[in-house]
Amino acid sequence: VHTALSAARIVSAVLSIIQKRDEANLPPRKHTLCFCSSCKCSDETAALFVQKGVSAVSVHSKQSAQTISRNLSQFRQGRVKIAYYEQKQQKHPKFWQLRK
Numbered sequence: 765v766h767t768a769l770s771a772a773r774i775v776s777a778v779l780s781i782i783q784k785r786d787e788a789n790l791p792p793r794k795h796t797l798c799f800c801s802s803c804k805c806s807d808e809t810a811a812l813f814v815q816k817g818v819s820a821v822s823v824h825s826k827q828s829a830q831t832i833s834r835n836l837s838q839f840r841q842g843r844v845k846i847a848y849y850e851q852k853q854q855k856h857p858k859f860w861q862l863r864k
Contacts (some may be wrong), residue, residue, distance in 0.1 A: 822851035
């Protein structure tokens with residue numbers, strides 16, 4: 765069951781991971797891709813990051829193809845640092861094109 769408390773814990777844990785990643789000596793492109801089990805989780809968790817001032821988007825099967833394309837494009841271009849992706853998302857395989 766997804767609750768605000770569990771979402772807050774997810775956000776806290778991911779922010780901690782991002783901080784460690786940013787402190788590491790890695791290539792300059794620093795993006796984070798997270799997976800959620802539902803559209804609701806994806807939307808709510810991305811919104812929590814935005815509330816904390818971290819650019820984030822949600823990508824899931826209930827969105828239009830245009831919204832999915834826009835969100836993935838922003839992520840790929842570095843305008844969005846975190847993308848939350850519904851694991852069950854199969855309608856739009858564009859996720860796998862992120863490496864391009």
